[in-house]
Amino acid sequence: xxxPLPGHDLPQPxxxxxNSFAELGPDFYAPLAPQPLPQPYLVGxxxxxxxxxxxxxxxxxxxxxxxILAGNQLPAGGQPLASVYSGHQFGVWAxxxxxxxxxxxxxxxPQPGQPGVAQELQxxxxxxxxxxxxxxGRAVLRSSIREFLCSEAMHALDVPTTRALCIMGSDQPVYRxxxxxxxxxxxxxxxxxxxxxxxxxxxxxxxxxxxxxxxxVIDRFYPACxxxxxxxxxxxxxxxxxxxxxxxxxxxxxxxIGFCHGVMNTDNMSILGLTIDYGPFQFLDAYDPGHIxxxxxxxxxxxxxxxxGVAYWNLYCLGQALLPLIGEQEQAIAAxxxxxxxxxxxxxxxxxxxxxxxxAPDGLQALVDEVLRLxxxxxxxxxxxWRRLSHWARQPSLADTSVRDLFLDSAGxxxxxxxxxxxxxxxxxxxxxxLMLRTNPKFVLRNHLGExxxxxxxxxxxxxxxxxxDVLERPFDEHPAFEAYADFPPDWAGSIAISCSS
Ligand code: AMP
Ligand code: MG
Numbered sequence: 001x002x003x004p005l006p007g008h009d010l011p012q013p014x015x016x017x018x019n020s021f022a023e024l025g026p027d028f029y030a031p032l033a034p035q036p037l038p039q040p041y042l043v044g045x046x047x048x049x050x051x052x053x054x055x056x057x058x059x060x061x062x063x064x065x066x067x068i069l070a071g072n073q074l075p076a077g078g079q080p081l082a083s084v085y086s087g088h089q090f091g092v093w094a095x096x097x098x099x100x101x102x103x104x105x106x107x108x109x110p111q112p113g114q115p116g117v118a119q120e121l122q123x124x125x126x127x128x129x130x131x132x133x134x135x136x137g138r139a140v141l142r143s144s145i146r147e148f149l150c151s152e153a154m155h156a157l158d159v160p161t162t163r164a165l166c167i168m169g170s171d172q173p174v175y176r177x178x179x180x181x182x183x184x185x186x187x188x189x190x191x192x193x194x195x196x197x198x199x200x201x202x203x204x205x206x207x208x209x210x211x212x213x214x215x216x217v218i219d220r221f222y223p224a225c226x227x228x229x230x231x232x233x234x235x236x237x238x239x240x241x242x243x244x245x246x247x248x249x250x251x252x253x254x255x256x257i258g259f260c261h262g263v264m265n266t267d268n269m270s271i272l273g274l275t276i277d278y279g280p281f282q283f284l285d286a287y288d289p290g291h292i293x294x295x296x297x298x299x300x301x302x303x304x305x306x307x308x309g310v311a312y313w314n315l316y317c318l319g320q321a322l323l324p325l326i327g328e329q330e331q332a333i334a335a336x337x338x339x340x341x342x343x344x345x346x347x348x349x350x351x352x353x354x355x356x357x358x359x360a361p362d363g364l365q366a367l368v369d370e371v372l373r374l375x376x377x378x379x380x381x382x383x384x385x386w387r388r389l390s391h392w393a394r395q396p397s398l399a400d401t402s403v404r405d406l407f408l409d410s411a412g413x414x415x416x417x418x419x420x421x422x423x424x425x426x427x428x429x430x431x432x433x434x435l436m437l438r439t440n441p442k443f444v445l446r447n448h449l450g451e452x453x454x455x456x457x458x459x460x461x462x463x464x465x466x467x468x469x470d471v472l473e474r475p476f477d478e479h480p481a482f483e484a485y486a487d488f489p490p491d492w493a494g495s496i497a498i499s500c501s502s
Contacts, residue, residue, distance in 0.1 A: 034071030035127025078106030087267030098131025246273025
């Protein structure tokens with residue numbers, strides 16, 4: 001379908017291309033080159049992501065790499081492909097989906113003895129594939145900037161995520177609600193395998209391939225499952241448990257940081273427990289537990305407070321898909337059940353750290369529940385609250401009104417601040433004000449900040465993308481020159497509407 005391209009000799013010394021996913025065989029993908037992106041230009045790049053594969057920013061900007069990252073040349077040694085997966089979308093079985101606009105170029109691996117972790121390199125928005133269905137295979141500049149910035153911001157917040165190496169833009173028009181322009185995000189992750197890959201092979205009755213996929217994932221990413229005796233030596237039940245554990249951790253991090261994903265379909269759930277597929281996501285501004293960030297989500301299935309429950313539902317789908325391998329339903333259920341303790345534990349640990357405690361103190365849950373209730377009642381800004389509280393806690397005093405000023409219910413928050421300071425004052429409470437400042441970021445990628453970068457980039461000014469990236473890569477630092485990025489959202493932020501798949 002796409003134009004085959006001559007190979008380019010790369011990569012940098014010490015690294016080589018390998019194609020372990022492609023080696024699974026043709027049932028797993030369609031071999032396919034990206035569609036060239038006309039007259040591409042670099043919109044933004046992450047030096048930190050490039051370091052993962054020992055690529056310097058200078059090398060990334062050479063014509064050879066730029067050609068590859070736009071999809072206009074193939075790396076010699078890569079085996080480009082679009083993978084097939086299925087999934088449940090908005091709670092309904094959607095059947096076959098697959099990489100409709102992403103091409104996996106291959107996997108960059110360190111030479112034996114060389115430090116580093118192999119990274120798959122995928123181009124998102126790189127043209128039609130056999131799985132494009134009604135889509136055009138492209139991504140627009142707007143959503144590419146959002147994905148690029150948020151991937152790197154999440155990493156800096158210590159939240160597991162796919163990474164983003166760069167954005168290549170083009171003036172090629174792409175039609176959404178209005179004409180926009182095309183862009184390609186070069187993403188990296190050790191693997192882009194989703195729950196939906198397993199669902200695909202289960203639901204189509206391809207159980208040999210299902211086993212092959214599970215063995216591949218276990219051998220590469222979860223080798224301890226082979227020796228885990230908790231499930232009577234059943235490595236597939238152990239895999240389900242391991243993914244359940246990672247997903248529980250991820251959900252606790254999303255909830256603690258105030259991140260709403262927006263499209264938690266099973267095809268958007270990473271088997272490695274990474275945040276993947278940034279679409280209509282949003283960091284909360286005002287704290288509203290029922291916040292829905294996806295304008296296509298009319299039922300609020302993916303509202304902020306529903307995320308941990310949806311993750312559990314999605315894990316059930318994964319469990320169902322692994323059942324032909326696990327064999328015993330009880331073992332699958334036992335693996336899934338661990339979520340019910342792992343998620344609350346992980347969430348409690350995250351919230352304890354937000355309050356500055358190295359270990360969850362007695363009475364933590366009541367303290368957390370009450371402050372979230374007060375914040376929800378007054379729609380207090382989530383990020384600003386935690387940051388101000390982090391400063392307040394260095395010298396707790398009701399004379400300092402910086403936190404109280406965020407609330408209408410002054411008596412309620414003062415009562416809570418007193419309770420919190422009693423916990424802080426307890427000897428051996430394990431309280432560290434510095435932990436709060438290292439846990440509660442000053443900067444998150446609010447929708448309106450992304451919008452500022454997008455508007456400038458549309459006018460070919462890519463400096464805001466770079467500035468925002470710089471700030472978001474160190475979200476716990478003060479960055480006095482960028483104080484405005486830490487401020488409340490402007491009124492127009494409420495009018496930004498974002499739906500799926502742009
Ligand atoms: P998403 O909601 O972005 O996770 O996408 C769901 C499915 O739709 C996946 O199979 C995507 O590859 C596919 N898709 C989304 N946007 C497009 C597009 N513009 N062209 C082709 N396929 C797309
Ligand atoms: Mg997706």
